Structures are given as C-alpha cells and as structure tokens.
Amino acid sequence: MLITIGLQSFSQKQTNSLKQAYAPYFKIGTALNSSHIEEGDYDGMLLVRKHFNAITPENVMKWELIHPSPNQYNFALPDAFVKLGQKDSMYMIGHTLVWHSQLPQWVHAITDPVQLEQVMKEHIFQVMGRYKGKIHAWDVVNEALNEDGSMRESVFYKVLGSSYIAKAFKFAHEADPDCKLYYNDYNMVVPAKRQGAIRIIKELQAQGIPIHGVGMQGHWNLNWPSLQDIEQAITDFAALGITVMITELDITVLPNPWDLVGADVNQKFENSEKMNPHPNFLPDSVDILLAKRYEDIFKIFVKYHANIDRVSFWGVHDGVSWLNDWPIRGRTNYPLLFNRNYKPKRAYKSVISLVKQAENK
Numbered sequence: 001m002l003i004t005i006g007l008q009s010f011s012q013k014q015t016n017s018l019k020q021a022y023a024p025y026f027k028i029g030t031a032l033n034s035s036h037i038e039e040g041d042y043d044g045m046l047l048v049r050k051h052f053n054a055i056t057p058e059n060v061m062k063w064e065l066i067h068p069s070p071n072q073y074n075f076a077l078p079d080a081f082v083k084l085g086q087k088d089s090m091y092m093i094g095h096t097l098v099w100h101s102q103l104p105q106w107v108h109a110i111t112d113p114v115q116l117e118q119v120m121k122e123h124i125f126q127v128m129g130r131y132k133g134k135i136h137a138w139d140v141v142n143e144a145l146n147e148d149g150s151m152r153e154s155v156f157y158k159v160l161g162s163s164y165i166a167k168a169f170k171f172a173h174e175a176d177p178d179c180k181l182y183y184n185d186y187n188m189v190v191p192a193k194r195q196g197a198i199r200i201i202k203e204l205q206a207q208g209i210p211i212h213g214v215g216m217q218g219h220w221n222l223n224w225p226s227l228q229d230i231e232q233a234i235t236d237f238a239a240l241g242i243t244v245m246i247t248e249l250d251i252t253v254l255p256n257p258w259d260l261v262g263a264d265v266n267q268k269f270e271n272s273e274k275m276n277p278h279p280n281f282l283p284d285s286v287d288i289l290l291a292k293r294y295e296d297i298f299k300i301f302v303k304y305h306a307n308i309d310r311v312s313f314w315g316v317h318d319g320v321s322w323l324n325d326w327p328i329r330g331r332t333n334y335p336l337l338f339n340r341n342y343k344p345k346r347a348y349k350s351v352i353s354l355v356k357q358a359e360n361k
C-alpha cells in the first residue's frame, strides 16, 4: 500500500511539467525576452523553470542589438541570459548569427566582399567566442531562402554569393568546435522551400563543413500546414542524417490577412474588429480547436522523436507572444500553451496527456 502511494506520487511528479513528461522524447524549449532575462516577469520565469529545459533569446542576441555599430558590442543582456541558463541548467541556443533582418544599417551598407566576409567572421568570433562552451547550439544562418527555394537577396547573398552560408558555418565551427550548428527557417513544410534547405545542407555536407541540425520554425495556424506536410518535412530532413528541431512553435488563432503564411517580419497590416475577434477572452470553441491542433502536431513529434532533439515554443505565455503585434499591431492572440494569467490552457493538457497515455500503454 505504502509502495503504491509512493509510486503514484512519483509518477505524478514526473508528468507534472512539460520538460519532465517529454524527457524520454525531446527537449522542450521556449524563447526568453528581456523581461524574463532581467527577471522582471517573475511569474513567467516560474513557468520557464518548471516546464522548459531549453532556452533561446527571442531578440537580445540579434546583430542589431548585440553589435549595433562596428566597434560596439552590447553584451549585458546576452550575458544575463547565459548566466540565467547556467544557473538553471538549461540547454541554450544562440539566436542568431547571420540573418538579413534586425541587421544594422552599417552592415547593409557594405559592398566589398572582402570587407563583408571579414565583418561576418569577426561578428561570429566575437559573439560565439564569448559564450564558447556555455551556449550549446547556434542558429548560425537564419532565413536565407525565398519561398520558391531560391536564395534570398540579402546583403550577404548579394555581396558574397551563396558561399556566404558555407563561410558562416566554417567560421562558427572554428569559433567553437564543440557547438552544435543549425540552419533555421520558416515554411520548411512547403516543398519548394524545403528543397532549397535540403540543397544548402547537402552543399555543406559535400564540402565537409559541419552542420548538425535544421530548425523548422513552427509559425503555424489552426489549419495550415497539413499534418502530412509536417511529417514529410521531418522525414526529408532526417534522411540527410541531421537532427531536426521544431523551433519557434506557435499557433495563431486569429484571421490571417490576405491568407498570409510564414513569419516575414517586414509584412504588417492594419488592425480592425474583424481582424481582432477575441480581444477579451478565447472562446471555448476556439480553445478546443487549438488543443486538438496541438495534440495532432505533438503526436507527429512523438512519432519521430528519434529524429527530433528539441521542440521550442516561441514565447512563454500568450501575453508575451510576438503574434500580438504581427502582422497587425495590438491584437490579442492565444498561440501558446499558457494563458496571460500564466495558467495552463486546454492545449497544455492535450499535449501533456498525450505522453501520459503513451506511458500507460
């Protein structure tokens, strides 16, 4: 009798948080913004510590913020992020080294290939070097592709050609040889774009340049992408012999202006009542759809857990999601597992009960 009670309480403890419930499958991550890093969002940090074992800085390591002018590096918040992660034994992912967005004007203005390569190298060495042996993995290159799989016309591509990607990964490997190096992008479920990513990965592999994984950003909605496309994307990437990460997972429940899909931060639209239908609370009907959608998606992740190292949400709770301000400013969105009062939603319950059921089989 005593033993049974003991086992029951142990089992409850094991599945009482996302990170514990999913420990046999993959890491569960989240993105921290400056209010978490500075410990301003106390309740948010309680959720982070209880439920997540991997953290990514949502903004503070982006080039524009960490390296705003040629000789200026802002390491205060990134240092605080790393300190916090070390204290709580978190797996830490650096985000991101080479990205066309949030890039300061002085980098956009470079036209000389030799200079740009040098600047990129120095940036990677300075930033990665500072956190060598502390940050476990980096999104080395972010969003290098157009939707049709061709190369995005970023300053890096225009000045250095497509070889900038190989150079960035080579510099990253030199800066911290033990660090895991990833390519990260959205809409990887779209076959044409995925082919572009596969091309990039194969080119690096052919040159013997280390790439350890691919981050599939999960900026999805209640109906898109199809479960088949998610599954296909995971298996296509796994076939390349690299690890798959689901990064930046969130599921918008709001209308999509002009049927926009993806996460191009440059696209913005006007707010209206029609576009912001749930300003005060999430109706049960939608909450149920969201819970079912998360359940269906996590079933796939669990199925392919041998290929998936981490599933990271893009934000801790609904109140801090970037989707409240994109692609329309000032809306009230509900894309995550925890609500604005830091309470688990139905979607949390569907995600966690999925692995509890598996355990009981």
Ligand code: G3I
Pocket: 058, 059, 062, 101, 102, 142, 186, 217, 248, 263, 264, 265, 322
């Ligand atoms: O910090 C300033 C604040 O001082 C200012 O008053 C305010 C007014 O606009 O802006 C604040 O900066 C905002 C920043 O987020 C911090 O909240 C920027 O305007 C805003 O553009 C920025 O958005 C971020 C976006 O990337 C662009 O960098 C989002 O938080 C962040 O979630 C989003 O994350 C990206 C990933 O890095 C890459 N994949 C897509 C994903 C979603 O766009």
